[in-house]
Amino acid sequence: MKKIMFYCQYLAGMGHLVRSTEIIRSLVKEFKVYFVNGGQPISEFEFPAGVTVIHLPPIVEEEGKLAAVDPAQNIEAVKEIRKNQLLHIFEQFHPDCLIIECFPFSKHKLKFELIPLLDRAKATRTKTVCSLRDLIMTQTLLATAWAKRYDKVRDLINQYFDLVLIHGDPQVQRLEEQFPQVDRLNCELYYTGYVAQSLPERSPWSEEDLATLSQFTPMMVASAGGGRFGYELLHAVAAASQILETRLPHQFQLFTGPFMPDEQVAKLQSFSNSKLTVRRYTPHLLQYLERADLSISLGGYNTTMNILRTGVRSLVFQQQQKSKLENKLFEPKNLLPEAF
Secondary structure, three states, X not given: OOEEEEEEOOOOOOHHHHHHHHHHHHHOOOOEEEEEEOOOOOOOOOOOOOOEEEEXXXXXXXXXXXXXXXXXXXXXXXXXXXXXXXXXXHHHHOOOEEEEEOOOOOOHHHHHHHHHHHHHHHHOOOEEEEEEEOOOOOOOOOHHHHHHOHHHHHHHHHHHOOEEEEEOOOOOOOHHHOOOOHHHOOOEEEEOOOOOOOOOOOOOOOHHHHHHHOOOOOEEEEEOOOOOOOHHHHHHXXXXXXXXXXXXXXEEEEEOOOOOOHHHHHHHHOOOEOOEEEEOOOOOHHHHHHHXXXXXXXXXXXXXXXXXXXXXXXXXXXXXXXXXXXXXXXXHHHHOOOOO
């Protein structure tokens, strides 16, 4: 059986992890898969059966700089450990194919470990693939700064990669609309279509899950992905819940995401009552959306796929509107349509 080594690193949210997991869920049917996870582990997150998962010492991005999740660890020491561990995994596994998520279109801060890994793959003639979402993650870069990277990205692709898998639909968004040097890439480009999340296979149901999903009261689900962004939106939703209490029987389920700071979660939990429940994470979000009458979210890649898959009515606030939320553009009384 052919072997695939899949490298995934999420520095802010958890969208890359969710999408990458769905990709390996399909790959494991025909390949032996080693999944290398460089992000902060999520205790209830379910990986597909049959996949070997290896966790690197986790890192995040804080104020534009890499940092160890464990504050007792020095980031430079962690970087060295991760680089050596990646090379060791490669030598131990001898993959036929190496898949790296997003790089070199983004995540250039990870070159310290990815370039040595790519050099080793090239030396052993291992096929190398870039796994790329439909929209390149460049929201933290000015247009001029991103334009300066065009040549660097092109050169890295041409030097190391055999294939770029684009997880989108060319009729919706084409790579050349964001990266005008597509015609100067030497490797093949392939659009896979969008990647949608699957229902969990082994995650147990809690009594709270079963009780909530068996209710007939109108349910609104508000979610913030990984949770490092989105507090302002969830705070507005919690406030709106109090307004609705006298107007319409309802149940709000707020999922903060596993990475929302504790103090923000505590503030949201102060709104908790019989009509509003605040939780960090559930592996059963799809089932909640199937049951829900309305989804409220920031509309990331995976949440958008979940909305399309379940057909739930939705309110989507784009990430760049965060500052507007902070300026109270979305007052709680205006958050929900008049129909509610």
